[in-house]
Amino acid sequence: MTPLLLSAFTATSCLGRGLDATRHALRSGRSGLAPCAFETVKLDTWVGEVAGVDDERLPTALADYDCRNNRLTRLGLETDGFGNQVRDAIDRYGRARVGVFLGTSTAGILQTELAYRRRDPATGALPDDFHYRTTHNSFSLAEFTRDYFGLEGMAMAISTACSSSAKVFAAAARQIELGMIDAAVVGGVDTLCLTTLYGFASLQLTSPRPCRPYDAARDGISIGEGAGFALLERAAGAAPGSVLLLGAGESSDAYHMSSPHPEGLGARLAMEAALKSAGLTPADIDYINLHGTATPANDAAEGTAVAALFGDRVPCSSTKGATGHTLGAAGAIEAVICALALTDGLLPGSPGTATPDPAIPVQYLLERREGRVRRVLSNSFGFGGSNCSLVFGVAA
Amino acid sequence: MSSPLRAWIEGIGLIAPGLPDWPAARAVLRGEQAYAAAPSVLPAPALLPPAERRRASRVVKTALAVGLEAVAHAGADASQLTTVFAASGADGHNCHALCEQLASDDRQISPTRFHNSVHNAAAGYWGIATGAMAPCQVLCAYDASFGAGLLDALAQVALMRQPVLLIAYDSEYPEPLHAKRPIPDCAGVALLLNPEHGPRALAAITVSPTADAAEPLADAELEALRADIPALRALPLLQRLATGDAGRVCLDYLAPMQLAVRIGPC
Numbered sequence: 108m109t110p111l112l113l114s115a116f117t118a119t120s121c122l123g124r125g126l127d128a129t130r131h132a133l134r135s136g137r138s139g140l141a142p143c144a145f146e147t148v149k150l151d152t153w154v155g156e157v158a159g160v161d162d163e164r165l166p167t168a169l170a171d172y173d174c175r176n177n178r179l180t181r182l183g184l185e186t187d188g189f190g191n192q193v194r195d196a197i198d199r200y201g202r203a204r205v206g207v208f209l210g211t212s213t214a215g216i217l218q219t220e221l222a223y224r225r226r227d228p229a230t231g232a233l234p235d236d237f238h239y240r241t242t243h244n245s246f247s248l249a250e251f252t253r254d255y256f257g258l259e260g261m262a263m264a265i266s267t268a269c270s271s272s273a274k275v276f277a278a279a280a281r282q283i284e285l286g287m288i289d290a291a292v293v294g295g296v297d298t299l300c301l302t303t304l305y306g307f308a309s310l311q312l313t314s315p316r317p318c319r320p321y322d323a324a325r326d327g328i329s330i331g332e333g334a335g336f337a338l339l340e341r342a343a344g345a346a347p348g349s350v351l352l353l354g355a356g357e358s359s360d361a362y363h364m365s366s367p368h369p370e371g372l373g374a375r376l377a378m379e380a381a382l383k384s385a386g387l388t389p390a391d392i393d394y395i396n397l398h399g400t401a402t403p404a405n406d407a408a409e410g411t412a413v414a415a416l417f418g419d420r421v422p423c424s425s426t427k428g429a430t431g432h433t434l435g436a437a438g439a440i441e442a443v444i445c446a447l448a449l450t451d452g453l454l455p456g457s458p459g460t461a462t463p464d465p466a467i468p469v470q471y472l473l474e475r476r477e478g479r480v481r482r483v484l485s486n487s488f489g490f491g492g493s494n495c496s497l498v499f500g501v502a503a
Numbered sequence: 504m505s506s507p508l509r510a511w512i513e514g515i516g517l518i519a520p521g522l523p524d525w526p527a528a529r530a531v532l533r534g535e536q537a538y539a540a541a542p543s544v545l546p547a548p549a550l551l552p553p554a555e556r557r558r559a560s561r562v563v564k565t566a567l568a569v570g571l572e573a574v575a576h577a578g579a580d581a582s583q584l585t586t587v588f589a590a591s592g593a594d595g596h597n598c599h600a601l602c603e604q605l606a607s608d609d610r611q612i613s614p615t616r617f618h619n620s621v622h623n624a625a626a627g628y629w630g631i632a633t634g635a636m637a638p639c640q641v642l643c644a645y646d647a648s649f650g651a652g653l654l655d656a657l658a659q660v661a662l663m664r665q666p667v668l669l670i671a672y673d674s675e676y677p678e679p680l681h682a683k684r685p686i687p688d689c690a691g692v693a694l695l696l697n698p699e700h701g702p703r704a705l706a707a708i709t710v711s712p713t714a715d716a717a718e719p720l721a722d723a724e725l726e727a728l729r730a731d732i733p734a735l736r737a738l739p740l741l742q743r744l745a746t747g748d749a750g751r752v753c754l755d756y757l758a759p760m761q762l763a764v765r766i767g768p769c
Contacts, residue, residue, distance in 0.1 A: 108662075203712070203760065212621065219598075219680070223606035232679050239683040244592065245622050245643035259759050260712075263651035264643045266622035274640065281658035285507040287712075301605045306617030357638035361630035365618040376636060490618060491627025493639055 155331025155431025183334025210271025273438025331431020335439030354385025360492025399425020514577030589652025
């Protein structure tokens, strides 16, 4: 693909709001996970909750969008000056020429879960103040973002579970490459809700401790929430050192709804496709941000695929021990972590992981490392066997 | 300037209320057969293993059936196809059951219900059924979902130079969500889009943005289907394909952006 410039990017997670909070946590090896105290949830698990989400107020004209997921969307958009960069891009290109491509797994489903506690005792009806379209629906965060910036062009939500906000980079890149748009707001937002907390618990995929990606004793995920965004534009004239999207690769497992292909075949296809899209070989990659959810099956499958392609030459880590698994936001948040790896020369470690699984022959980073990083790969794989790998680099 | 979003349509699949498949819909859209309202008929997905087939939800049945109809129409191999799934929502009945249970004193939801709750459940079952390891997209743009799917599918055709199967589909919610999102029934539309002009080509399609309004269908009942079920926003395009008349139709997308669709002869 033709490289694209990330002219702005930002991430908010349990590590904190914005790039400085994120890079400081990654440098110090801090985790943002804490025992679950979300809403009325009673589960023996740890979560990565973002502070202050429910203090965020939406503009009055967009009040129907009000829900935890759109509060976090707005909070994320107005972090690191990202919103102003989007407004500048709209001034440059026009309202119809900036697209919106956002990933989510559950959008504002929490709003529906809460509304079901307030059904009319006689009729069973949901309360009048519940707005399905602008909160529950998977498109709500993309429509909110489009309306928030007054955009008039294309928009879509991608919902392929935990690969959602990696795949947005590929979809937006296609439309820019074809000249349908000049820039795109890409990213992902997912927020804590009962469906995912009780759902992953029902699958026995949540850990009772902070998650330990790639650890020999790993025993499940810690669910997180977060918002990650990037502004994609054509890279012509990009300043040296700017972060570029170099390639994207997508594949399907065609195997099982909630278990990865045991040899990581789909994961391998996605990584190979991303390298091909970037015109690179495995030897060109300096760091891999793994999907690394910390379930026994995911890390074994992904590790097998990474080892088959890269051997143990490339330093790699999952940052989910720091952020938790932010599900539909994970691809975007980890893309931003990759951008920080490139700009700061920072290879993140893996809070929570003590003993890397000896059965997975990759060069797994327990502690952060500093060094020259030119090209990185980020993996995101989802339920239903939907895989996406992205390659990022820096402008020469 | 001609739009880069163009392809050859090689296969069509359709299920809608009163329109059980594409040949039946084609006859109605050509005016050869009167429209007769009836609930959507959703065939059991023969490709799925028996356990999954029995448990397949209405939304999964809809998506798989229209996808397979388009693949068969084109004589294509489903295991080799890149797919784009576009749906305005996931499985409404499953969503209702989860929300009801999560509002009760017993929140221990079923793991199967949980994994079936994802927006990409139909795409996941499609992969298991067909063995396709090619990229699979799953989009949502509320009422604009068909248009969003068409934009991404044609972009993939243009850049990957490979056939792409677009499957747009919706299912209804039971009450009380139905009152908030009144989709009346399941429906789905599938188009197999090929970058090359092959012997199976049915028509050429080119899509570009416009600000024009979508023209309503002349038949009031068909127009109601178009307006009530997001995937059936494609009906004006399907009517062109049914009659074989080349020309331009406008489809609803995301106000103020609409899609001008030009259908050309082979």
